[in-house]
Amino acid sequence: MKRTASIEIGLNAAIVSVRDGQPHVLVTREGDQWDALPYGPFTPLDHRTLDSGLRDWVREQSGLELGYVEQLYTFGDRGRHARQGDAGPHIVSVGYLALIGEDPQAAHEGTSFGRWYAYLPWEDWRSGKPDILTQEIEPRLKHWATRHNLDETRIEALTRQERLRIWFAIGRDAHWDEEKVLERYELLYEAGLVAEAKRDGREATSDWDDFPQLGRPMRFDHRRILATAISRLRGKLKYRPVIFELLTDSFTLFELQKTVEAISGHHLHKQNFRRLVENGGLVEPTGDVSTQTGGRPAKLFRFRREVLMERPSIGVRMKAGRN
Amino acid sequence: MKRTASIEIGLNAAIVSVRDGQPHVLVTREGDQWDALPYGPFTPLDHRTLDSGLRDWVREQSGLELGYVEQLYTFGDRGRHARQGDAGPHIVSVGYLALIGEDPQAAHEGTSFGRWYAYLPWEDWRSGKPDILTQEIEPRLKHWATRHNLDETRIEALTRQERLRIWFAIGRDAHWDEEKVLERYELLYEAGLVAEAKRDGREATSDWDDFPQLGRPMRFDHRRILATAISRLRGKLKYRPVIFELLTDSFTLFELQKTVEAISGHHLHKQNFRRLVENGGLVEPTGDVSTQTGGRPAKLFRFRREVLMERPSIGVRMKAGRN
DNA sequence: TCAAAAGTGTTATCCTTACACCCATGT
DNA sequence: ACATGGGTGTAAGGATAACACTTTTGA
Numbered sequence: 001m002k003r004t005a006s007i008e009i010g011l012n013a014a015i016v017s018v019r020d021g022q023p024h025v026l027v028t029r030e031g032d033q034w035d036a037l038p039y040g041p042f043t044p045l046d047h048r049t050l051d052s053g054l055r056d057w058v059r060e061q062s063g064l065e066l067g068y069v070e071q072l073y074t075f076g077d078r079g080r081h082a083r084q085g086d087a088g089p090h091i092v093s094v095g096y097l098a099l100i101g102e103d104p105q106a107a108h109e110g111t112s113f114g115r116w117y118a119y120l121p122w123e124d125w126r127s128g129k130p131d132i133l134t135q136e137i138e139p140r141l142k143h144w145a146t147r148h149n150l151d152e153t154r155i156e157a158l159t160r161q162e163r164l165r166i167w168f169a170i171g172r173d174a175h176w177d178e179e180k181v182l183e184r185y186e187l188l189y190e191a192g193l194v195a196e197a198k199r200d201g202r203e204a205t206s207d208w209d210d211f212p213q214l215g216r217p218m219r220f221d222h223r224r225i226l227a228t229a230i231s232r233l234r235g236k237l238k239y240r241p242v243i244f245e246l247l248t249d250s251f252t253l254f255e256l257q258k259t260v261e262a263i264s265g266h267h268l269h270k271q272n273f274r275r276l277v278e279n280g281g282l283v284e285p286t287g288d289v290s291t292q293t294g295g296r297p298a299k300l301f302r303f304r305r306e307v308l309m310e311r312p313s314i315g316v317r318m319k320a321g322r323n
Numbered sequence: 324m325k326r327t328a329s330i331e332i333g334l335n336a337a338i339v340s341v342r343d344g345q346p347h348v349l350v351t352r353e354g355d356q357w358d359a360l361p362y363g364p365f366t367p368l369d370h371r372t373l374d375s376g377l378r379d380w381v382r383e384q385s386g387l388e389l390g391y392v393e394q395l396y397t398f399g400d401r402g403r404h405a406r407q408g409d410a411g412p413h414i415v416s417v418g419y420l421a422l423i424g425e426d427p428q429a430a431h432e433g434t435s436f437g438r439w440y441a442y443l444p445w446e447d448w449r450s451g452k453p454d455i456l457t458q459e460i461e462p463r464l465k466h467w468a469t470r471h472n473l474d475e476t477r478i479e480a481l482t483r484q485e486r487l488r489i490w491f492a493i494g495r496d497a498h499w500d501e502e503k504v505l506e507r508y509e510l511l512y513e514a515g516l517v518a519e520a521k522r523d524g525r526e527a528t529s530d531w532d533d534f535p536q537l538g539r540p541m542r543f544d545h546r547r548i549l550a551t552a553i554s555r556l557r558g559k560l561k562y563r564p565v566i567f568e569l570l571t572d573s574f575t576l577f578e579l580q581k582t583v584e585a586i587s588g589h590h591l592h593k594q595n596f597r598r599l600v601e602n603g604g605l606v607e608p609t610g611d612v613s614t615q616t617g618g619r620p621a622k623l624f625r626f627r628r629e630v631l632m633e634r635p636s637i638g639v640r641m642k643a644g645r646n
Numbered sequence: 647t648c649a650a651a652a653g654t655g656t657t658a659t660c661c662t663t664a665c666a667c668c669c670a671t672g673t
Numbered sequence: 674a675c676a677t678g679g680g681t682g683t684a685a686g687g688a689t690a691a692c693a694c695t696t697t698t699g700a
Contacts, residue, residue: 007367009330009399009415042399044330044413050399074397074417076332076365076373090367092332094397158632166632254678272663274680279661295678296670309481309489577651595690597653602688618651619697 009042010093011054012222014072014229015064017100017113018246023262024113025226026062027218035114036219037226038062042094054096062111068099068245072228075221095225097232099245116230117265118216119223123181123230125266136212137193138170144191163187178265179235185227188214196223234264241282244303250286252298253277282307332365333416334377335545337395337552338387340423340436341569346585347436348549349385350541358437359542360549361385365417377419385434391422391568395551398544418548420555422568439553440588441539442546446504446553448589459535460516461493467514486510501588502558508550511537519546557587564605567626573609575621576600605630 014037015026027035040057047053055066072095117124122133145160158166165171167183188194192204195217204211217223236242237260246259253274261268277283283301291297337360338349350358363380370376378389395418440447445456468483481489488494490506511517515527518540527534540546559565560583569582576597584591600606606624614620 007330007332007365009332042330042415048400050397050415053399071396073394074373076376076417077371092365092373094399162632252679269663270678271665271680276662291671293678294672295676296680298679309485575652592690593651594653594692599689614698617699618649619653619699621652 006090008091009050010039010091011042011050011057011096012037012039012093012225013054013058013066013069013096013098014226015058015062015066015098015100016116016229016233016246018259018262019113021258021262023116025116025119025229026064026111027114028061028111030110034217034219035119035222037222038111039093039222050094051096054094058098061108063108064100066098067101068242070097070232071095072097072225072232075224093221093225095228097229099233099242101245101247114216116226119218119226120181120185120230121215122184123178123265125176125178126261127267132212132214133168136214137188138168140193141168141170141187141191144193179231181231181234182224182227183231185224189224194223196221230263237263241303241307247303250288250300250302252290252293252300253283254293254298256283256301329413331414332373333362333414334365334373334380334419335360335362335416335548336377336381336389336392336419336421337549338381338385338389338421338423339439339552339556339569341582341585342436344581344585346439348439348442348552349387349434350437351384351434353433357540357542358442358545360545361434362416362545373417374419377417381421384431386431387423389421390424391565393420393555394418395420395548395555398547416544416548418551420552422556422565424568424570437539439549442541442549443504443508443553444538445507446501446588448499448501449584450590455535455537456491459537460511461491463516464491464493464510464514467516502554504554504557505547505550506554508547512547517546519544553586560586564626564630570626573611573623573625575613575623576606577621579606579624 013026017024017026026038028038029035038058038061040053040061042050042053047056050071051069054069058064058066074092074094076092122130122137124130141164145164161171163183164187165174166177167180167187168174169176185194189197189202192198192202193211194214198204199217215223218226233242243256243260243263246263247256251259256277257268257270257273260273282304284304286300286302288300289297290300336349340347340349349361351361352358361381361384363376363384365373365376370379373394374392377392381387381389397415397417399415445453445460447453464487468487484494486506487510488497489500490503490510491497492499508517512520512525515521515525516534517537521527522540538546541549556565566579566583566586569586570579579600580591580593580596583596605627607627609623609625611623612620613623
């Protein structure tokens with residue numbers, strides 16, 4: 001028998017909602033502390049399953065009743081919850097992604113929806129490449145890549161240069177892969193360029209005081225969980241019709257497009273997007289029109305739930321485009 | 324503060340290897356017990372991370388040194404590890420998928436590689452639809468679907484009929500989705516058609532004694548973890564070049580095709596498969612040929628590791644075919 | 647010689663992309 | 674009138690699937 005130590009299982013939820021064309025995540029703010037995702041310990045006596053435990057915590061902390069919920073990943077790094085030299089129980093945390101369609105009315109005091117791209121501003125390419133990449137991130141990462149590039153202790157590990165190329169599109173023929181959100185955040189952490197790295201006692205690339213704030217930080221490793229959620233959601237969009245979990249029952253194609261753009265972080269080509277969606281059999285017209293569009297009234301559509309039973313895997317395929 | 328209860332975190336690995344065209348998973352057999360996946364508790368004092376804990380347990384139990392490892396899912400249902408009325412600590416288990424390329428020599432005493440399709444025989448469509456589906460499973464599932472179909476307590480839940488259609492391709496226009504391995508296993512469990520359901524004290528569709536063995540059962544919920552691993556691997560094949568983790572450094576296109584077929588569970592069209600692979604830039608000729616093929620000597624290929632840095636997502640695309 | 651697997655070539659079809667253009671409404 | 678978003682048509686290009694066929698080895 002091995003030695004045992006007290007373990008606690010933490011449940012964390014990244015609860016996503018799109019409003020006014022911006023993706024948001026539910027956060028709790030306690031005083032001047034950093035924003036946190038809703039979380040709480042899993043206690044088997046109170047919770048039948050991990051899922052139901054999560055729903056209980058979210059209900060208690062925010063008043064929200066969750067619909068679509070999906071497990072993301074279980075994080076178990078030693079000391080991930082601890083500040084330097086801190087003791088205390090070891091915590092393994094199970095991260096979840098939840099999606100909310102209707103505009104959630106009044107959540108509890110102390111909770112609110114924070115914009116994704118306030119936490120991860122380099123992920124929003126809807127109006128082109130974000131300035132923070134060119135001006136702040138790229139020069140610092142390039143500098144970091146030149147400093148002792150010889151930490152390749154493991155064989156077959158990617159070099160710093162290579163990681164910049166595939167994850168940050170720095171270098172020739174490189175291109176931005178919108179799904180690599182987690183990899184980018186973890187690289188910034190490793191390079192000591194986010195506030196959490198300083199908090200956790202990691203070495204910085206240069207003086208911390210010179211640093212701009214690269215995105216709003218979060219408590220514990222919650223920004224990592226948010227990054228995981230975004231990665232998963234951006235990937236899943238392409239092969240599962242999850243986007244409709246973020247919309248009301250009926251919607252215009254424009255609203256659908258804006259929601260996909262909000263999540264994927266880049267612009268889409270209007271005409272082709274409409275055709276792909278309509279031909280794909282994902283939606284059907286309700287018969288009504290919306291006159292609130294600022295232009296010609298738009299047909300309203302609803303999601304065809306039957307597709308879940310027709311095609312094994314179907315999503316909103318699309319490529320970036322100008323129009 | 325909530326009540327606390329002792330929690331233990333278990334680590335489980337589905338270690339996959341393809342030999343002689345058959346996919347296998349590493350199991351331990353203790354006496355007349357059911358086969359089990361390698362597993363052990365996560366103890367933070369011994370293990371730095373969940374990953375390293377898993378590698379430690381596998382090394383200890385089987386002597387294998389793992390390469391490619393990927394977290395699958397964390398299972399936390401109350402009582403999932405318990406027999407009826409059993410008490411004891413609550414166990415949350417974290418499932419992993421590991422892939423092994425080289426034919427693994429001598430694993431420890433008591434461990435061996437068991438064939439996937441001995442555990443889940445309905446998943447092997449390489450020689451057409453398996454008889455066990457037509458003869459044993461479908462009639463029993465149809466019967467189950469007619470019995471009190473009114474367990475739709477949740478709104479929006481799929482009916483039994485619908486689930487048979489989308490997951491078991493029973494009904495008109497239905498077609499088999501090879502990725503839905505977990506859904507199928509869980510449905511068989513829910514319908515009381517696998518031995519684990521009896522062991523866990525679930526009600527059967529009819530008398531247990533009448534039942535054929537629907538696949539070889541496993542300890543605890545290990546067959547569910549295996550099903551999760553297969554689902555994930557079959558899905559991932561299509562957008563990541565993971566298949567090469569299951570092959571030796573150089574291989575013929577025929578070996579590659581047989582390996583993909585072993586994993587995906589269906590036959591592929593030879594000519595088109597070869598073209599897709601060669602044109603896709605996934606592989607490059609080594610210059611050597613293999614004369615051990617039983618026919619004309621075949622060019623040997625190797626995986627182009629550079630693609631990991633070129634394309635964001637690339638896999639072995641293919642459709643079922645006759646040839 | 648035959649079986650078995652390695653390979654090549656060609657076509658029809660579908661899907662995607664890109665471009666051009668017109669429609670209906672509110673201000 | 675014009676801005677805004679809604680909506681249609683079409684043609685080029687690429688990828689896929691299905692088919693037919695030739696080549697090289699071992700038994």
